[in-house]
Amino acid sequence: MMVIDPHAHMISRTTDDYQAMADAGVVAVIEPAFWVGQPRTHVGSYIDYLSAILGFERFRAGQFGVRHYCTIGLNSKEANDEALAEAVMDILPRFALKEGVVAIGEIGYDEQTPLEDRYFRRQLDLALELDLPVLIHTPHRDKKRGTSRSMDVCEEHGVPPSRVIVDHNNEETVAEVLERGYWAAFSIYPSTKMGDARMVEILRRYGSERIIVNSACDWGISDPLAVPRTAHLALERGLPPGDVHDACYANALAAFGQSGQMAESDWLAPPPIDQRTLFEGNSILRGGRPPVIEQQS
Amino acid sequence: MSVTTPKLLLGRWIARQAAPDAAQWLEDHAAAIGEDRPDATIDHDLAMILARMPRRFGRDDLFLDAVDLAEADAACPGWSPAGLSLDGAARIYVLLALPAEGFAARFRRLRQGADLGELVALFRGLPLYPDPHGLEAEAAEGLRTNMRAIFEAIAHNSPYPAPIFDQHRWNHMVLKALFVGSALAPIQGLEARANKELAVILRDYVRERRAAGRPLPPDLWRCLEPHAAAAGALDELAAARLAAIPAPAPSIEEPTA
Numbered sequence: 405m406m407v408i409d410p411h412a413h414m415i416s417r418t419t420d421d422y423q424a425m426a427d428a429g430v431v432a433v434i435e436p437a438f439w440v441g442q443p444r445t446h447v448g449s450y451i452d453y454l455s456a457i458l459g460f461e462r463f464r465a466g467q468f469g470v471r472h473y474c475t476i477g478l479n480s481k482e483a484n485d486e487a488l489a490e491a492v493m494d495i496l497p498r499f500a501l502k503e504g505v506v507a508i509g510e511i512g513y514d515e516q517t518p519l520e521d522r523y524f525r526r527q528l529d530l531a532l533e534l535d536l537p538v539l540i541h542t543p544h545r546d547k548k549r550g551t552s553r554s555m556d557v558c559e560e561h562g563v564p565p566s567r568v569i570v571d572h573n574n575e576e577t578v579a580e581v582l583e584r585g586y587w588a589a590f591s592i593y594p595s596t597k598m599g600d601a602r603m604v605e606i607l608r609r610y611g612s613e614r615i616i617v618n619s620a621c622d623w624g625i626s627d628p629l630a631v632p633r634t635a636h637l638a639l640e641r642g643l644p645p646g647d648v649h650d651a652c653y654a655n656a657l658a659a660f661g662q663s664g665q666m667a668e669s670d671w672l673a674p675p676p677i678d679q680r681t682l683f684e685g686n687s688i689l690r691g692g693r694p695p696v697i698e699q700q701s
Numbered sequence: 702m703s704v705t706t707p708k709l710l711l712g713r714w715i716a717r718q719a720a721p722d723a724a725q726w727l728e729d730h731a732a733a734i735g736e737d738r739p740d741a742t743i744d745h746d747l748a749m750i751l752a753r754m755p756r757r758f759g760r761d762d763l764f765l766d767a768v769d770l771a772e773a774d775a776a777c778p779g780w781s782p783a784g785l786s787l788d789g790a791a792r793i794y795v796l797l798a799l800p801a802e803g804f805a806a807r808f809r810r811l812r813q814g815a816d817l818g819e820l821v822a823l824f825r826g827l828p829l830y831p832d833p834h835g836l837e838a839e840a841a842e843g844l845r846t847n848m849r850a851i852f853e854a855i856a857h858n859s860p861y862p863a864p865i866f867d868q869h870r871w872n873h874m875v876l877k878a879l880f881v882g883s884a885l886a887p888i889q890g891l892e893a894r895a896n897k898e899l900a901v902i903l904r905d906y907v908r909e910r911r912a913a914g915r916p917l918p919p920d921l922w923r924c925l926e927p928h929a930a931a932a933g934a935l936d937e938l939a940a941a942r943l944a945a946i947p948a949p950a951p952s953i954e955e956p957t958a
Contacts, residue, residue, distance in 0.1 A: 451813065497748075504816070
């Protein structure tokens with residue numbers, strides 16, 4: 405079974421994770437630009453980070469036969485550092501049109517401050533200007549109201565709901581998000597977000613239309629196999645295979661594919677896996693393991 | 702045939718293959734980018750134009766025939782546009798429209814924020830830009846990459862490295878080609894720039910590979926041969942020659958050779 409993990413911070417993950425994801429059927433991942441666990445203090449760190457997620461990380465994923473895409477944005481936490489945020493806004497447009505950038509994101513609210521609001525709005529305008537979909541991070545605290553407000557602001561700026569993926573939903577937010585015509589994404593993340601069994605119940609109740617499952621795996625305790633795991637659990641519990649396919653594969657492709665930067669042919673007819681392209685002196689292949697070379701048939 | 706330039710050639714090849722509105726868009730932006738404006742404005746516009754190229758032109762190969770390749774070689778000896786994509790050619794075209802003053806600094810800023818396709822185009826244009834010596838540090842930085850496509854954009858089928866790199870940099874480029882499994886044959890100037898120091902390093906490399914029971918790269922002997930005796934590497938040369946039989950097809954042809 406092929407699955408897509410449309411929210412995975414692979415820059416924080418190991419090669420074992422990539423290998424396990426590939427083995428479990430993950431054909432593509434989307435890496436949203438996010439907060440790196442502590443605040444960046446210079447725009448230069450942002451430039452290097454954005455370059456890394458659309459450059460070397462993309463290459464690294466390719467070594468394992470996983471296609472890698474990213475979203476570009478200023479996250480809500482760092483929007484509160486005005487000097488940094490201004491400098492980041494100046495350089496964002498240059499990164500947003502690079503190859504494999506499938507949305508502006510993840511953007512939205514954290515504490516719902518005026519500065520967060522300002523940069524959320526400016527990035528919505530940027531998405532419209534550059535004709536890119538939007539990935540919205542909904543806040544952990546005051547989530548229900550923060551989610552409604554995020555959609556209100558999208559509508560105020562004229563961003564069509566069909567172009568917006570609202571992420572980190574739960575049982576409390578999903579009905580409104582679907583009703584208003586947005587894509588509703590769920591992060592299967594231990595302790596703080598959704599669990600896989602709860603996710604299966606949501607699919608049973610709401611069906612699979614516009615529902616997207618992701619892992620949001622990052623530097624915290626999280627599970628890069630959350631999407632294939634949830635897919636298997638859903639099948640085991642008797643959900644229609646078509647619904648599982650939609651939620652764990654097809655919907656993410658349809659939503660982010662609107663960027664024109666992501667197509668099924670990217671992994672169905674990919675360049676062959678070739679790990680020899682690495683330089684031994686600074687290689688992710690440690691200890692002289694023989695490289696895996698897949699011959700083009 | 703009148704004297705032509707790489708920029709004129711690129712413009713002609715792009716115009717005959719691209720949609721007319723895309724070609725016009727390119728002309729307009731190339732003209733505008735060369736105007737005298739504040740540096741930051743040029744940087745921003747340039748980054749946006751370069752990023753839009755695949756959307757405007759697609760990623761198909763640039764179509765070239767034997768006459769085109771001959772013209773390229775006449776306009777810039779050794780330059781081979783073979784294997785360029787249409788969007789890559791358009792990117793180089795815009796770079797050639799930039800003012801010569803401050804070119805290396807601008808190249809550096811572009812390189813620092815470039816994606817894979819942009820990096821390939823930036824580096825494939827190296828033989829064509831103003832102030833080739835000023836770009837040496839940029840080429841050196843590019844060679845430090847882990848991504849073979851970038852390495853080969855600099856090292857393969859290009860007249861840039863041979864006259865610019867000093868012996869140390871040259872030798873390390875050749876060695877890196879061996880280490881990343883890149884063919885040596887497409888490196889221009891391989892025989893002319895062979896040197897004893899490189900032969901000594903290759904001699905030791907051959908010994909190391911044999912001690913580890915690993916195969917030798919098939920084209921290593923070409924760099925070793927001219928100075929093998931001086932480097933005390935005749936045994937290693939014999940082993941390296943064996944590795945070349947049967948000679949596999951080179952991964953990239955060298956059309957102007």
